[in-house]
Amino acid sequence: MSATANRRPIFLTLYSALVFAFIYLPILVLVIYSFNRDGVGGFPPRHFTFDWYRQLVSDSALWSAVLNSLYVAAGAVVVSLTLGLLAALALDRADFPGKALFRRLVLLPLILPGIITGLSLLMFAVASGLGRGLTAVFFGHGTALISVATTEIFAGLQKLDRRQEEASLDLGASPWRTFWHVTLPNLRLSLIAAGLLIFTLSMDEIAVTFFLIGSDNTLPQEIWGRLRRGITPEINAISTLILLVSIILITIWYRLRTRPEHSET
Amino acid sequence: MTAAVQSSPDAVLLEVRAVSKRFGNKDVLKTLSLDIAQGEFLTLLGESGSGKTTLLRLIAGFEQPTSGEIWMSGARLDTLPPYNRRVNTVFQQYALFPHLSVSENVAYGLRASNTPKAEIAPRVEQALTMVRMSDYANSKPAKLSGGQQQRVALARALINRPQLLLLDEPLSALDANLRKEMQGELKSLQREVGITFLFVTHDQEEAMALSDRIALLKDGDLEQIASPREIYAHPATAYTAQFIGQTNLLSGTVRSGIADCGALRFATHAPDGPALFSLRPEAISLAAGAPQIPDASVFRAIIRQQFFGGSSELLELNCTGNQTLRARIDARGPLSGEHEFVFSASSAIPVKP
């Protein structure tokens, strides 16, 4: 490397450390105070306790919200993966009028503020008679997260070795057989990675959900509602658990993505 | 095994003083010393891993020596950062700035040293003319071929009038014909401009064609440094003899001025005892029809294989005792069977193992 590597730039290193601290400190504070007996604020935290976590266990409203979130997330994963796979394939292999517009539309929810996606779907839900509720939320997550699936799977397709498919066709297998036995297995990692990411994002989603939710709350919505009523470290506790699960899932996702490619026969 | 450093009569521009470089636990350069003369075309030749590129980078300033010093024009060089050295580099992949046009690339060094604006444009034009790239002044590097990019890289370096120009295998990415053409251009450019060139390559033919002197590196040591003719005619070690050109290595014993190497016996000045000799294939001729020479040594051998090479033939010979030799003779049609061969004893050069 160049001579710049020979002297560690002190200011830059310090600055970067500070940025890291900025990114992590609030999260650390959150976690620490979930064990604090005396509330979410004040300094320093004095009395260590597991009480808030214990309270979580018996909080039935919370658990039914978790269950709702799981339903929606599972559904979102299925829908997003399926449609994302097809969309990625279509972008990769098919040509049709309006393809450029299609690509932009599919990727739009990624970059648009959630309120736009949420409200437009709300109007649709009302107009179509579907109404607010978990089903509407499900459609909302599905729509918003197809873009994520498409991007991940498309990247996986790019790494795919076309010649395996060509070999399969050459050997007499039909396109469908080729798809099931050659294409799909090679995309396995991409699909799993995409699925993990979609699951995590769906469980944490709040902006789109905000407008489509009915009487049954998802987990983020439940937490949001409690914030209005008054905050206790119980919210810290559930947040810490959410953090933990998300971090685990995202780390697995990251490892899957950056695995060196190996072909499967 | 190092040969003595040969000092040339010209003024010395760069001195590498006992420089070593260690990466992790690997010694890439081992206490290497050499001098580069003012105005010469010196080539660092070696296999990959020989340390030639590392030495180049140390001189350029991209790495620091683990020990030792580098001096240029009487001043310490290795303590200076690369942007303060009067040294410029032509990179292997050219490293042209993709976001700048050809003339902006070439002008880069002048702008960096705060050359007055009025001076920049004419100098850029002159530099581009010198490498015949004037027509491409406003093109972006991405639009240029390999050979064209190379010329721009040359102009970009030379325009700064460095005391020393470093070239890191600049021709290895080009195809064979273009390579030959560029070799010629480089040589004449160096003569014209008079700047000292330090050229790195693994191609010994290229080294011999271009250089005033060749420094052969092996595993971080300086194996031999001499002019191409000198190094070809008088290789100091077996490695040198085999790396530069082709050779036959004859091992045997010397007794009272006679070397005994299997099927070959010849007079030699080497001291008594075990010895190793280098005998070039072109030194061996067919005895039949060969002119008389005073120190001729003959031997019989069977022609095992014959490779036609246009103007010459390469013969693989089998002597008594299963000794294999290669001989290069003038083209004369297919041959076979046993023949008598002759070579001049003085062309068997004693080499260190």
Added chain:
Amino acid sequence: MYSRLYKLVISLPPLAWVILFLLVPYALMFAHSFWQVTDGVIIHSWNLQQYKELFSNSLYATVFFRTLRIAASVTLLSLLLGYPLAYFLSFHAGQRKELLYQLVIVPLWVSYLVRGYAWKTILGTDGVLNGALQYLHITHEPVSALLYSPFAVILMLTHIYTPFVFLPIYASLEHIPRPLLEASHDLGANPRSTFFRVVLPLSMPGLLAGATFAFVLTLGDFLAPLLVGGSSSNMIANIVQSLFGAAYDWPLGAAISVFILIITVSLLFFTERLEKRWTFQ
């Protein structure tokens, strides 16, 4: 290699979904913006009333410009934090580069709500920060301006979007071939000069992408003001959200949403052109 049937099968379902759940809803929203509300009921009479209201009532302009200021601040601060971090990781992190990269990426995907909530607990008058300041005797009473202010919104959103801005900048920097830096030094430019003349221009696509992302998402954010902003920090999306809630005026809300949508799409289009100009592959 792919039959027409194959292509049809893979294109139709996503196309159908996109039309049904993206195009149609946008069209509906667009339509709503031309309707109006009378006595709590939406009347489907076509008019430009909402847009007139939007552009004549200075309230919306005030809030919109406040939103722009907040979005610009968040973008600028995220760049100031994210760019040097990306630079450090790309050029100076050595062995730990991969690990540090993961450490930056992971918070990116972790719940927005959780991170926003963290700031709420930190910045309040009874919050962690005030507690720490008083404990350390830096202040003697709680600083109330921390929470429920545009400052808090900017702080929270900068925290959220710094990793988002980091990502494309890091990718851009990684793409810069290292020999280019060596060449720059070799030609006489010191590290500072090299940064401005080589690194920064070549990292522009990443920088633009990251900045656009942060700006656009902040522009349409309504949760941050609700969490930590208080009424003095209402952003344009909050107005929309209340129009779809208690203030019940869907057509007006739709008009503002369309306005946000147009601004966003124009911005995206514009930066995409800019990114192309700065790409030199």
